[in-house]
Amino acid sequence: MDRAMDQARIDAAIQVYYARQFDESARLTSRSAQGALELIRVQEMIADRVGPRSRILDIGGASGVHAARLAEAGHEVTLIDPVEAQVVQARRHGTFTAQVGDARRLRFEGDSFDAALLFGPLYHLHSPEERRTCLEEAARVVVAGGLVFVAAIPRFIRHAMVTLAEDIPHPYPKEWVDLLEHGTPTGGRFPAGHFHTAEELESELLEAGLHDVELCAIEGVAGLALEQVRDDDPELLAAALTLARKTGHLPGIRDITNHLMAIGRVREAAGRLDPTRPNGAGVG
Template sequence: MSKIINYYNQFDEWGRLEREPIEFQVNWHYIKKYLPKEGAILDNGAGPGKYSMELAREGFRVTLTDLTPRLVDIAETKAVELGLRDAFDDFQAADATDLSSLESGRFDAALMLGPLYHLQYGKDRIKAVQELHRVTKQDGIVFVAFMPRSKHILSSLQSPHNWKPNDSMDAIAEFADSGCFNHADEGRFTGAYYFNIGEIKPFMEANGFETLELIGSNVGAMLSKESLSYWNERGESERQKLLRLFIEKAADPYLLGVSSHLLYIGRKKD
């Protein structure tokens, strides 16, 4: 976990969502679709709080947790800067596998949009989802992010030198089997776990959730910078049409494997 904390200590996660707005905009569309009208929301593994700030603007009571203390501090500072601090019940540095500081059944909805990326042991992934289940109210809605293994295989084939050690077919084959990725270059995205898409719904359902939807947060992730620039340069009208297309195609099960991230939406059931 120390490598993960070190990575996020130096990585600009807020800036990433600003530079790559499609993921945030698609996710937010589907989050708003399923959110309750009011209540208490947990943003677990929130990073600097990009989603938390939107939840606060919508009038929810928000509790923010993240493994990295620096990001928790950044999130609280952002909330103050944006005049949203009063909407937050708490900011905590916490491991997603142990939310013992939070009481059971507290939240009307909960987000977990990062922790499962970095839990390489199955027992830890189960703990994290069970903790999410515990702190969510009965029939509460959860939003959980996953990274698809198929997309990382494609990315490794497309840019092998950017994804060492996945710069050989043997390494890619090993990754395809395990889903675990540890970057060979120090300071790069590492300690990661990628799910096979067909395993996501059974995994969540086995841990107490009813599946509502599984969507691709950015089905346009394979587009080059040049392609995106072309559409962005055609003006706001074309950008909005492109975004609407990505939102529409996000729910297409045939495109999940090319999305950089997936968003699982479920309801807590005992």
């Protein structure tokens, strides 16, 4: 299957997965302690770097969990997502703008926002070219000196999630090797396009014209364990936050996390793409 056809398949799967099969809002708020950890970490990383009353574009913002908290903090937030059901749910918050849109073709003028969030689009995009387009579009709509926050799923943690508690097969499956070597998804219901290493993610941001790239784990080394914790345990959450804050920036260690964060700054001459060009429709 060629790249274009493969991405079309992923785009179609995204619509089904997030509209009918998976509750993204519950993942961040009630499903497990991992969601609470992720939510706190993302919000604090944004708060530490973005000025008050900023214009923020939440690209792939799903049902608006992050957008709602940013709006409560006084920011002017616009959310886009390719799944209409997610956008309908996001609009119920009533504190920010939400619309259907595609991360690869943002329908906003250049320099419209002070910061952009990409929490999801990159791991739903199969090819480096698609991911670069997504990053360049985010940079285009953010003012010079503004920040683009990008989330990725590390290939090492994905390998652990696929293989832990399984017998080690002989020979080792080629799809598991491809996951580690190339970030190739192994199948399953989740509509994945690619899994990153921290170094690869940094390279993609730099190639898209961003600079001063900062890399850190979101949940950190305790995140996978907290996926199995359903009850509210403040002490456990506090311990996980301390680990993430203290060790999440360390090379190698930062890849042992459910989600990796890259933060890049927009240059004065960041790549500007033509917002009227034709493109696919499916990744937000």
